[in-house]
Amino acid sequence: MARLPAGALMQRAAAGLAAACADALPRVYGSRVTLLTGSGDNGADTLYAGARLARRGASVTAVLLAPDRTHPEALKTLLRAGGTTATATDAAPLLQHADLVLDGIVGIGGKGGLRPEATHLAGLLAASPATVVAVDLPSGIEPDTGEVHGTAVRADLTITFGTHKPGLLIDPARAYAGSVRLIDIGLAATLPHTPALESLQHADIAALLPRPTGESDKYRRGVVGIAAGSTRYPGAAVLAVAGALRGGAGAVRYVGAATDAVLARFPETLISHTGPKKAGRVQAWVAGPGAADDPAPVAEALATDVPVLLDADGLRLADRDTVRTRKAPTLLTPHAGEAAALLGISREEVEAARLTAVRELARRYDATVLLKGSTTLIAAPDPDTPVRVNATGTPWLATAGSGDVLSGLAGSLLAAGLSPLDAASAAAYLHGLAGRYAADGAPTSAHDVAEAIPRAWRDITT
Numbered sequence: 001m002a003r004l005p006a007g008a009l010m011q012r013a014a015a016g017l018a019a020a021c022a023d024a025l026p027r028v029y030g031s032r033v034t035l036l037t038g039s040g041d042n043g044a045d046t047l048y049a050g051a052r053l054a055r056r057g058a059s060v061t062a063v064l065l066a067p068d069r070t071h072p073e074a075l076k077t078l079l080r081a082g083g084t085t086a087t088a089t090d091a092a093p094l095l096q097h098a099d100l101v102l103d104g105i106v107g108i109g110g111k112g113g114l115r116p117e118a119t120h121l122a123g124l125l126a127a128s129p130a131t132v133v134a135v136d137l138p139s140g141i142e143p144d145t146g147e148v149h150g151t152a153v154r155a156d157l158t159i160t161f162g163t164h165k166p167g168l169l170i171d172p173a174r175a176y177a178g179s180v181r182l183i184d185i186g187l188a189a190t191l192p193h194t195p196a197l198e199s200l201q202h203a204d205i206a207a208l209l210p211r212p213t214g215e216s217d218k219y220r221r222g223v224v225g226i227a228a229g230s231t232r233y234p235g236a237a238v239l240a241v242a243g244a245l246r247g248g249a250g251a252v253r254y255v256g257a258a259t260d261a262v263l264a265r266f267p268e269t270l271i272s273h274t275g276p277k278k279a280g281r282v283q284a285w286v287a288g289p290g291a292a293d294d295p296a297p298v299a300e301a302l303a304t305d306v307p308v309l310l311d312a313d314g315l316r317l318a319d320r321d322t323v324r325t326r327k328a329p330t331l332l333t334p335h336a337g338e339a340a341a342l343l344g345i346s347r348e349e350v351e352a353a354r355l356t357a358v359r360e361l362a363r364r365y366d367a368t369v370l371l372k373g374s375t376t377l378i379a380a381p382d383p384d385t386p387v388r389v390n391a392t393g394t395p396w397l398a399t400a401g402s403g404d405v406l407s408g409l410a411g412s413l414l415a416a417g418l419s420p421l422d423a424a425s426a427a428a429y430l431h432g433l434a435g436r437y438a439a440d441g442a443p444t445s446a447h448d449v450a451e452a453i454p455r456a457w458r459d460i461t462t
Ligand SMILES: NC(=O)C1=CN([C@@H]2O[C@H](COP(=O)(O)OP(=O)(O)OC[C@H]3O[C@@H](n4cnc5c(N)ncnc54)[C@H](OP(=O)(O)O)[C@@H]3O)[C@@H](O)[C@H]2O)[C@@H](O)CC1
Pocket: 009, 010, 011, 013, 038, 039, 040, 041, 042, 043, 045, 105, 106, 107, 108, 109, 110, 111, 112, 113, 114, 115, 118, 135, 136, 161, 185
């Protein structure tokens, strides 16, 4: 910022914002635009963008939340461009009749939820038919955590400046942002080298996925052991194997009570009629899906010196001190309810503060943790490692057995040699994409998701 003339970043932000607003309107000339303007720089961005729209013939009115503390230069610029101002008490008809509303109440400087006047405006806005564009982020969300305390603005579109804020990527706040567009304002060089959050994209995942070479045999490509299923839940074993077979390991070894069901569906599975301890060569274990109440296979898997993924019943059956103290890596894949049990808090508390929950679990269990849900987050035990957020999920994935497929897939990637963080990230990404392909806008089953994994893999790598 030291190298830039004062206000240069703000002008870039406002120019990008105005262009995005113009795209969102059928035409700028003659349209009615209302600006909700707070007293900080977020409000100033909004006023400068409003001035640009006013110069193009829009009728622009700024509702000033703090008339005596509004950014003076920005306000002057709007008035010079032909814009007008109003107070919050006059806002109702302006919001009701606007084509477009810009939410510039607060940006990254906002803390602790909206104040009463802003809350009232957000309520009026929710009832307005206008398209709502959030400036930098929807006012009222917590920018750094994705938490929402009280009311927040619900936007159709968020124009964010310089970099994505965690709150735009993590639920519940993410749901307030609508679609998110990033405007480059030339901040890249000044951003911290280690971000708080990372969202891997196609190319990042492609670089992680294992590729067999001429030298590969099934053992070099990794054998993943699946200790899952029970007479009560044989399906969990079948689905975990289905995921594992598509995850790049050279072979899948199964131990458990669902041998017949697994072999009937996947004759290529290696079967061991022992527990994990004596099962033969395995480079990573998946333990727990459909395990019902038998803690022995989970304990045996944890006693090995290879990476272990614990899911579902395995999270409940595992001895917590063993998880904490084992030397080989452990990957936990709870949903919010299971995470709540591990943390001794309620499911609602986990869902309201996912980032805190996933970090706390990773710290407390000295394990990598993949927290499933509307936003899947992955945290490594080292608190300085950026938390990963998966961008490919779909609500259709909230279907029985979908988690079993994910655990098999992630276990397979672990066996192929990926670190727990990378295995979890790549599995969540592939699984989310496969869920989208399988669903294609209609209900889908876990089985279909597993079958769509190769398509997702091909899409990423070709
Ligand atoms: N940094 C950069 O490089 C760039 C930053 N840019 C822009 O600046 C924005 C950040 O601006 P900022 O720091 O001025 O804070 P901002 O978000 O406007 O909020 C502070 C104001 O809001 C008020 N307020 C606080 N909490 C509140 C609440 N709960 N409910 C209601 N009001 C509340 C608070 O009032 P006060 O406490 O003083 O009474 C204060 O006046 C950023 O998001 C982006 O848009 C771009 O121009 C590009 C370059």
